[in-house]
Amino acid sequence: MFLTHGMNESGELVSVADVKSGHTxxxxPFCSEKLIARKGAIKEHHFAHAGETCMESKSTIQQTGLPFYDIATGIGKSDIKLLDKFQRYDNVWLSQKQAETAMYLTQGGLLEPSPNKPEKYQLTRLGRDLVKHHDSLLQKKIILPEATLQEQLFPAxxxxxxxxxxxxxxxxxxxxxxxxQALLNQHLYVLKIHLQQGSTCFPLIKVGITSRSELALRISEIKRDLQxxxxxxxxxxxxxxxxxxxxERLIHKRFRASQFVIGSHTEYFHAIETAHDLSLLNLEALGKRTVEGAYCRTTYREHAHKVRVGQRKAKLLNNTHLGRPAKNAENLLTDHPDIVEAFHASLSLRKANTKTxxxxxxxxxxxxxxxxxxxx
Structure with missing residues (x-):
C-alpha cells in the first residue's frame, strides 16, 4: 500500500486521483512534509514525500488499510488465520501476540466470549461470514455479498x-x-468505449471512480487521455x-484477465470478454448508499425481493393479499382485447408479447x- 491521500490547508484529505502528477x-498528514504525486505507468498512483519518508506514515498506512480496497482479504491474513483456527477447534492455545489479536478482533465484533466458557472465544456472525468468504473456492459472480461484507467491516x-x-x-x-470518508465520497462508474487504433476498433469497458457528481467533465478528461x-x-x-x-478494486480484480492496458492506464477491459461478467455482477442490486462522514447506510437493496417475501408472509399468516388487486378472468379479457386477438390469431406467447x-x-x-x- 502507498500514501494515497494528502492533507490540504483546510485539513481535508485529497486523493491522488484529484491532482496532477508532480509537486503539490x-x-x-503525519509529518507535514510536502508531497509529490507519483502517477507513473507501473506502480499504483500515490504520494511521495519531498524529503525523507516519515516512519509514522509507513506504519499507519499498514494499519489503516480499508477492507476489500487496500486489503484484498478484508482484514489481515494473520487475523483470518486466527479466526479460522477458532472456527475449526474448540480448545485453542494462544500465544501472547495471538491473545492480543483476539482482543482486537473482539473489539471489532468478529469474536465474542463463549457463553459456556467466558475465557474462550467463538466467532460472531460477521466473523463466520468473513471466514466463509475467504474459504470459498467458487468465485461468486454477483458483487452484492462482498459489498455487504465490506460495509460491515468498515466500522469493525x-x-x-x-x-x-x-x-x-x-x-x-x-x-x-x-x-x-474520502473513499465513500467516490462514485463508481462504468463506461462503454470504442477506441480506434490503426485499422482496429477496440470495444472497451472502463471501471473507475470519481468524486464528481456528474460525469461530463470526467468523460472529457478520459477522451483527452485516450486520444x-x-x-x-x-x-x-x-x-x-x-x-x-x-x-472499484473488487471489480478490477474480477476483470483482471481481460485487462486492456493503455499507456499508464490499467482500468480498461475488453468489452466482449467482460460484458457477460459485468451483467452477472448485478450492480443495479446495490441499492442506494447514503454517507455521513465515515459512516454509510444502504437502502433499497434487494427491495423487490423483500417486498415479495413480505407479501407471501402476509398471505400465509393473515390470508391477506398485499399489492395490486388481483384481476379475475373477465376483467383480464376486457382490459386486454389486443392479447385476446393475438390468442385467436394463434400467436405464441413471445409473438403476442412482441405484437402487443x-x-x-x-x-x-x-x-x-x-x-x-x-x-x-
Whole structure:
C-alpha cells in the first residue's frame, strides 16, 4: 500500500486521483512534509514525500488499510488465520501476540466470549461470514455479498483501530476515518468505449471512480487521455453508482484477465470478454448508499425481493393479499382485447408479447384465462 491521500490547508484529505502528477500543495498528514504525486505507468498512483519518508506514515498506512480496497482479504491474513483456527477447534492455545489479536478482533465484533466458557472465544456472525468468504473456492459472480461484507467491516475495522490507539497512544483511527470518508465520497462508474487504433476498433469497458457528481467533465478528461493512443469513436455511460467507489478494486480484480492496458492506464477491459461478467455482477442490486462522514447506510437493496417475501408472509399468516388487486378472468379479457386477438390469431406467447407490447406474464395470464373459459 502507498500514501494515497494528502492533507490540504483546510485539513481535508485529497486523493491522488484529484491532482496532477508532480509537486503539490499538499502535506503529509503525519509529518507535514510536502508531497509529490507519483502517477507513473507501473506502480499504483500515490504520494511521495519531498524529503525523507516519515516512519509514522509507513506504519499507519499498514494499519489503516480499508477492507476489500487496500486489503484484498478484508482484514489481515494473520487475523483470518486466527479466526479460522477458532472456527475449526474448540480448545485453542494462544500465544501472547495471538491473545492480543483476539482482543482486537473482539473489539471489532468478529469474536465474542463463549457463553459456556467466558475465557474462550467463538466467532460472531460477521466473523463466520468473513471466514466463509475467504474459504470459498467458487468465485461468486454477483458483487452484492462482498459489498455487504465490506460495509460491515468498515466500522469493525474502525473499532479495532480505536482500541489500538487507546492501548498505544496512536492516531490510526483518525486517519482511517479520513481515508474512509474520502473513499465513500467516490462514485463508481462504468463506461462503454470504442477506441480506434490503426485499422482496429477496440470495444472497451472502463471501471473507475470519481468524486464528481456528474460525469461530463470526467468523460472529457478520459477522451483527452485516450486520444493520445487512438481515435475515440464513442463513450457511453453504462452505469453510475453513487458512493460505491469502494467496490472499484473488487471489480478490477474480477476483470483482471481481460485487462486492456493503455499507456499508464490499467482500468480498461475488453468489452466482449467482460460484458457477460459485468451483467452477472448485478450492480443495479446495490441499492442506494447514503454517507455521513465515515459512516454509510444502504437502502433499497434487494427491495423487490423483500417486498415479495413480505407479501407471501402476509398471505400465509393473515390470508391477506398485499399489492395490486388481483384481476379475475373477465376483467383480464376486457382490459386486454389486443392479447385476446393475438390468442385467436394463434400467436405464441413471445409473438403476442412482441405484437402487443404487453409484459409476457400479462400475456400468459390472458391466454390461461381464455383456455379456462373454453376459448380456442
Amino acid at each position: 500543495n499538499l502535506h503529509c 475495522r474502525l473499532a479495532m483501530l480505536q482500541y489500538h490507539d487507546e492501548m498505544n497512544g496512536t492516531q490510526a483511527a483518525r486517519f482511517y476515518q479520513l481515508r474512509l 493520445q493512443h487512438g481515435e475515440v469513436l464513442s463513450i457511453e455511460i453504462a452505469g453510475l453508482y453513487r458512493h460505491f467507489g469502494s467496490l 407490447g404487453k409484459a409476457i406474464n400479462t400475456v400468459r395470464k390472458v391466454y390461461a384465462a381464455l383456455k379456462e373459459s373454453g376459448n380456442t
